[in-house]
Amino acid sequence: xxxxxxxxxxPECLEALDIRDSKVYVDATFGGGGxxxxxxxxxxxIRLFGLDQDPDSIKQSLVLQEKYPEKFVMIKExxxxxxxxxxxxxxxxxxxxxxxxxxxxHQINDPARGFSFQYDGSLDMRMDQSSDLTAADVVNNYSxxxxxxxxxxxxxxxxAARIANCIILERSKEQIKTTLHLAKIIENCIVSKKSIKAxxxxxxxxxxxxxxxxxxxxTAIEDSIKMLNPDGRIVVISYHSLEDRIxxxxxxxxxKSCICPPEFPRCVxxxxxxxxxxxxxxxxxxxxxxxNNPRARxxxxxxxxxxxxx
Ligand SMILES: C[S@@+](CC[C@H](N)C(=O)[O-])C[C@H]1O[C@@H](n2cnc3c(N)ncnc32)[C@H](O)[C@@H]1O
Numbered sequence: 001x002x003x004x005x006x007x008x009x010x011p012e013c014l015e016a017l018d019i020r021d022s023k024v025y026v027d028a029t030f031g032g033g034g035x036x037x038x039x040x041x042x043x044x045x046i047r048l049f050g051l052d053q054d055p056d057s058i059k060q061s062l063v064l065q066e067k068y069p070e071k072f073v074m075i076k077e078x079x080x081x082x083x084x085x086x087x088x089x090x091x092x093x094x095x096x097x098x099x100x101x102x103x104x105x106h107q108i109n110d111p112a113r114g115f116s117f118q119y120d121g122s123l124d125m126r127m128d129q130s131s132d133l134t135a136a137d138v139v140n141n142y143s144x145x146x147x148x149x150x151x152x153x154x155x156x157x158x159x160a161a162r163i164a165n166c167i168i169l170e171r172s173k174e175q176i177k178t179t180l181h182l183a184k185i186i187e188n189c190i191v192s193k194k195s196i197k198a199x200x201x202x203x204x205x206x207x208x209x210x211x212x213x214x215x216x217x218x219t220a221i222e223d224s225i226k227m228l229n230p231d232g233r234i235v236v237i238s239y240h241s242l243e244d245r246i247x248x249x250x251x252x253x254x255x256k257s258c259i260c261p262p263e264f265p266r267c268v269x270x271x272x273x274x275x276x277x278x279x280x281x282x283x284x285x286x287x288x289x290x291x292n293n294p295r296a297r298x299x300x301x302x303x304x305x306x307x308x309x310x
């Protein structure tokens with residue numbers, strides 16, 4: 001298989017998944033299959049279900065499907081629909097689920113997908129190309145308020161309003177159709193060293209918005225926890241603070257055994273703790289991994305185990 005993507009935090013993920021013979025695992029973000037390939041090598045008679053919404057990943061998975069016809073099944077699905085996707089394969093419970101969030105190197109490096117401001121391509125950014133809304137639709141049609149909100153919320157960009165204004169001015173002269181056109185507008189709008197970070201944040205914000213990344217992530221993590229067998233593991237690598245915050249908060253909530261206000265004399269909430277958090281602090285890559293694979297630099301890994309007695 002052509003290695004499109006060097007798997008991030010690979011030994012840490014394998015250890016965290018605690019792969020055991022004859023158990024069932026899910027790679028919810030198959031990408032180029034780097035993690036999946038190693039998971040398949042790690043256990044006897046295991047079954048692995050790979051998920052990805054990107055047709056390119058489905059093509060990538062053919063090699064593993066041929067190599068492991070008994071062990072490996074690929075599902076083209078948004079991970080928000082993980083439960084139904086697996087139910088169609090008659091799978092209700094699993095023993096480990098891995099998420100390696102964000103875009104794959106393959107997606108980033110393909111100018112036609114429009115994810116990167118370093119290559120000239122159409123302003124697209126859809127991970128699932130059968131969905132309707134593209135980044136160009138948003139940039140050319142949304143109001144000033146809507147654009148500024150997206151840039152603030154999903155890019156945490158302080159100059160959100162100024163950049164939204166620059167976009168509105170430019171599009172009144174000419175439609176903004178390409179990545180480099182949008183990058184140039186941001187560069188001209190934020191004339192300082194800050195413009196590189198601003199470009200990264202605006203592109204991130206548009207990508208998150210187009211793919212509804214925060215909403216689908218919440219649903220997928222909550223559903224995954226429900227699907228785990230006792231002692232099963234959920235293992236998540238995130239690449240920016242918005243994603244990491246969602247994971248951290250869901251894990252914290254699920255681990256709590258009581259959510260009554262502190263002033264209540266006794267517990268009346270019936271909440272049970274469903275997981276034990278195994279990574280009090282997120283695990284981050286070593287300097288050597290970052291040197292070998294700069295894409296790993298912002299990775300944070302969080303792990304939890306489903307409680308055996310609920
Ligand atoms: C960082 S890559 C995964 C790389 C993979 N671990 C590897 O080793 O090759 C993330 C993948 O998740 C997919 N993805 C992101 N959001 C998704 C979603 N909501 N549903 C399904 N797949 C998604 C992307 O299409 C991309 O292929």
